[in-house]
Amino acid sequence: MNIIETHQLCRKYGRTDALRGLDLSVPAGNIFALIGANGAGKTTAIKVLMNLLEPTSGDARVLGVDSPKLGPRERQQIGYVSENQKLPDWMTVRQLLDYCRPFYPTWDRELEARLLREFELPPHRKLKHLSRGMGMKAALLSSLAYRPKLLVLDEPFSGLDPLVRDEFIRGILEVSQQSEWTIFISSHDINEVEQLADWVGLIDNGRMDFAEPIETLQARFRRIEVTLPGNEAGLSAPPASWLAAEREGNFVRIIESRFSDASLEQYRRERFAGAEVAVKPMTLREIFVALARVNRAQYSKSAA
Amino acid sequence: MNLSWHIMRKDLFRLRWILLLWIIVLVGQLALGDIQSAIVEEGFSLYYWITFIFGAVFLPVMSFGLVMGVQDDDPVCDTDAFWITRPIAGGRLLAAKAGLLVLLWLLPILITAPWWLWHGYDAGQLSRAAWHTLKVQAVIILLAVPLAVISRNGSRFVLHGMLAVAGFLFLELIYWVSHPGFRVPLAPAVRESLSWVLIALWVMGALTMAFIQYRYRRTRQTIVVMVWVILAGFAACLGWNWDLHPQKPLLVDPEQASSFPLEFQSATLAPEPVGNPGVQPIVTTEFKAPGLRAGEATTVTSVTHDFRWADGSFSKTLTPPVEHALIPACVALILGQRGEPRLQTAFRLPAEVHAQLGHEAVQYSAVVAGQISRLEVVAEVPVTIGGKSLRHGAGVRIDYFVPFLQFHLGLVIPVSETKPVFARVTPAWFAPKPAAADPEFYFLFNRRDGRVLQATVVRDDATLDVATVRYSRATLSFAPGAAVHGSFPDDLRSWLVQATLIKVVAHAAGSFYGTASAAPFKLTENSAATERTP
Numbered sequence: 001m002n003i004i005e006t007h008q009l010c011r012k013y014g015r016t017d018a019l020r021g022l023d024l025s026v027p028a029g030n031i032f033a034l035i036g037a038n039g040a041g042k043t044t045a046i047k048v049l050m051n052l053l054e055p056t057s058g059d060a061r062v063l064g065v066d067s068p069k070l071g072p073r074e075r076q077q078i079g080y081v082s083e084n085q086k087l088p089d090w091m092t093v094r095q096l097l098d099y100c101r102p103f104y105p106t107w108d109r110e111l112e113a114r115l116l117r118e119f120e121l122p123p124h125r126k127l128k129h130l131s132r133g134m135g136m137k138a139a140l141l142s143s144l145a146y147r148p149k150l151l152v153l154d155e156p157f158s159g160l161d162p163l164v165r166d167e168f169i170r171g172i173l174e175v176s177q178q179s180e181w182t183i184f185i186s187s188h189d190i191n192e193v194e195q196l197a198d199w200v201g202l203i204d205n206g207r208m209d210f211a212e213p214i215e216t217l218q219a220r221f222r223r224i225e226v227t228l229p230g231n232e233a234g235l236s237a238p239p240a241s242w243l244a245a246e247r248e249g250n251f252v253r254i255i256e257s258r259f260s261d262a263s264l265e266q267y268r269r270e271r272f273a274g275a276e277v278a279v280k281p282m283t284l285r286e287i288f289v290a291l292a293r294v295n296r297a298q299y300s301k302s303a304a
Numbered sequence: 305m306n307l308s309w310h311i312m313r314k315d316l317f318r319l320r321w322i323l324l325l326w327i328i329v330l331v332g333q334l335a336l337g338d339i340q341s342a343i344v345e346e347g348f349s350l351y352y353w354i355t356f357i358f359g360a361v362f363l364p365v366m367s368f369g370l371v372m373g374v375q376d377d378d379p380v381c382d383t384d385a386f387w388i389t390r391p392i393a394g395g396r397l398l399a400a401k402a403g404l405l406v407l408l409w410l411l412p413i414l415i416t417a418p419w420w421l422w423h424g425y426d427a428g429q430l431s432r433a434a435w436h437t438l439k440v441q442a443v444i445i446l447l448a449v450p451l452a453v454i455s456r457n458g459s460r461f462v463l464h465g466m467l468a469v470a471g472f473l474f475l476e477l478i479y480w481v482s483h484p485g486f487r488v489p490l491a492p493a494v495r496e497s498l499s500w501v502l503i504a505l506w507v508m509g510a511l512t513m514a515f516i517q518y519r520y521r522r523t524r525q526t527i528v529v530m531v532w533v534i535l536a537g538f539a540a541c542l543g544w545n546w547d548l549h550p551q552k553p554l555l556v557d558p559e560q561a562s563s564f565p566l567e568f569q570s571a572t573l574a575p576e577p578v579g580n581p582g583v584q585p586i587v588t589t590e591f592k593a594p595g596l597r598a599g600e601a602t603t604v605t606s607v608t609h610d611f612r613w614a615d616g617s618f619s620k621t622l623t624p625p626v627e628h629a630l631i632p633a634c635v636a637l638i639l640g641q642r643g644e645p646r647l648q649t650a651f652r653l654p655a656e657v658h659a660q661l662g663h664e665a666v667q668y669s670a671v672v673a674g675q676i677s678r679l680e681v682v683a684e685v686p687v688t689i690g691g692k693s694l695r696h697g698a699g700v701r702i703d704y705f706v707p708f709l710q711f712h713l714g715l716v717i718p719v720s721e722t723k724p725v726f727a728r729v730t731p732a733w734f735a736p737k738p739a740a741a742d743p744e745f746y747f748l749f750n751r752r753d754g755r756v757l758q759a760t761v762v763r764d765d766a767t768l769d770v771a772t773v774r775y776s777r778a779t780l781s782f783a784p785g786a787a788v789h790g791s792f793p794d795d796l797r798s799w800l801v802q803a804t805l806i807k808v809v810a811h812a813a814g815s816f817y818g819t820a821s822a823a824p825f826k827l828t829e830n831s832a833a834t835e836r837t838p
Contacts, residue, residue: 047383052388053383084384088314
């Protein structure tokens with residue numbers, strides 16, 4: 001079952017297309033990371049999903065409900081933390097929790113107390129006097145304490161120092177292990193996402209490039225390094241699955257996006273006979289950078 | 305409801321210091337008003353201006369800003385607002401904010417009520433003062449709400465407020481440029497109906513805008529609604545020419561003619577002005593009006609005088625309305641004179657009638673129409689001269705005498721109000737005005753010599769509403785002479801000390817329509833004042 005689904009979702013700001021037919025499916029019970037470069041449409045997608053913005057066209061469903069119809073009943077099951085969110089910063093942490101509590105029938109005071117301790121939040125300090133990281137933790141706490149079915153985090157790590165990021169991630173993971181819930185997180189901080197996510201989706205220029213489990217993604221992306229015996233490169237008519245192929249002298253580096261043992265064997269046989277071929281796994285960050293470069297090159301070409 | 309109350313409590317807690325400051329300013333204004341009411345002449349202006357700044361600048365501006373303060377924590381046009389991502393329905397938030405605005409609307413009454421009671425307001429005055437306060441507060445809130453619901457924070461609200469003022473001035477400029485006749489004032493009834501149209505437009509617009517924003521958060525549509533409301537209001541200002549008052553009853557109902565008997569008493573011919581042969585002489589006719597009850601008097605609206613001659617020819621003349629017809633009756637009321645109710649008319653005799661009257665008898669009849677008024681002395685207060693404070697006493701203080709302009713042959717007496725009482729319409733300066741349409745008359749009456757002076761000019765020099773208590777500096781002008789009853793005594797100062805200031809209100813008590821005729825009479829001489837009593 002998908003907890004979030006979009007179909008041909010479009011959103012315009014004036015003449016600018018922020019989303020251009022976004023198709024997205026987030027399966028329940030997973031941590032789904034939506035990654036993309038700045039301006040790719042991550043925040044807009046989340047705002048449309050959360051009914052903060054109306055879609056220009058297309059459908060978006062969250063918890064089985066059309067996102068423009070999300071009401072208090074659904075929101076009682078959704079947690080939302082965003083770097084842009086304007087918290088009532090005149091409140092203390094305690095006042096924030098006291099204010100939020102009556103809106104949620106499932107509010108767990110024990111969980112609230114435990115998270116307050118673990119996040120080391122000073123309950124009587126005003127939110128405006130908290131550091132950015134502490135503020136995000138306070139927002140997270142106010143979104144975790146009612147055990148939502150869906151937790152939406154929009155760029156939660158931006159501006160946080162590494163220590164706070166770790167605490168933040170630890171807090172999310174700790175609670176997520178106790179509850180059957182789905183986390184939908186948007187970020188361009190790939191390293192943090194890699195620690196958290198089960199699934200990853202890449203959004204680029206308002207469209208989904210792909211969305212799949214991280215394991216599958218990392219399994220199909222490989223860096224292939226070939227040391228040629230002579231000057232014959234074997235790079236003519238590269239297959240579509242090669243995202244990049246660079247040559248320096250008799251050394252060739254290829255990024256393969258549909259790696260399998262069979263394809264490797266085929267390359268060895270048909271293109272790099274007699275060459276020394278090394279296959280290296282790629283981190284999510286490397287995959288993201290490779291994809292971003294390809295996309296940028298395509299846009300430059302189409303713009304030209 | 306519990307959650308709405310929960311949101312309200314949150315906002316009340318957040319706004320507690322601003323509300324406290326607002327209350328302090330309001331109470332400060334009341335205190336200043338009290339000081340001002342007792343101040344002697346020299347300090348009046350200073351306190352007047354301080355109190356004015358408190359009451360007319362600080363409080364409205366603070367109330368205006370508080371409307372944004374109510375919205376500020378939960379803006380309805382900001383996609384990053386905290387409340388949107390929480391299980392708070394737009395309707396629930398609207399209910400909470402509306403509740404706060406109602407509280408803001410009522411709060412001035414709750415704070416000021418003890419002060420009103422301390423100043424001796426009766427139930428009627430309390431209700432009028434409360435109504436007045438609610439109106440002022442409602443105007444402020446209704447002006448601020450549309451701006452608040454399209455502002456994501458206080459600074460945007462200020463910006464939108466400034467834009468609104470600039471836009472208003474711009475529209476007014478267009479109006480002036482496109483409407484050379486702007487200076488021609490609209491008829492009061494048309495102006496009033498136009499005001500109601502504008503108020504209705506703005507109220508409907510404000511409610512629609514608030515609904516759209518809280519329900520759908522569509523700021524563009526809201527701004528479109530606002531623009532349409534403004535354009536519709538502007539169009540109404542340009543083209544409105546209708547009086548929407550319900551049809552007024554006829555001033556005079558001919559059906560009543562038979563039920564209001566008049567008896568012709570006398571016709572007095574004033575001498576033809578010497579050296580002005582072209583000017584027609586004035587005839588004063590007097591009728592008995594046995595239909596009038598004690599304490600009633602009439603104001604003549606029109607009289608048609610009908611002169612018929614033996615050969616069947618006739619002449620008609622119409623007397624214009626007589627404005628000061630009630631004054632003799634007021635004087636009689638003050639002096640306690642109980643004569644037979646009479647009605648006087650005066651008119652200029654047409655030249656041909658005047659010429660023929662000396663030769664043959666004429667059959668005279670008159671058709672008289674007018675208003676019946678019930679006269680009532682609503683207040684009689686002693687007069688004090690000089691700077692003595694009469695703060696809580698019942699009286700007027702005459703601060704100084706100023707010989708008025710010579711050609712007026714009068715005297716101007718500025719009078720300070722001494723007991724703050726709610727007054728709705730100028731120049732009701734020492735008692736609540738019973739009804740807007742009832743004319744008022746002011747007299748100085750000295751019981752020792754029985755002399756009555758009628759004020760011919762009543763004007764507010766400086767008025768200041770302090771929580772609906774009107775402090776005023778009224779000017780009464782007493783002018784002696786033929787047109788006005790009474791004359792100045794030689795020792796005015798000592799005469800005034802013994803006098804009281806009396807206010808008489810003429811309550812409308814219906815209208816009449818009557819006819820009267822006289823037996824034929826003939827004028828034998830016209831060189832001197834001649835009375836012909838048939």
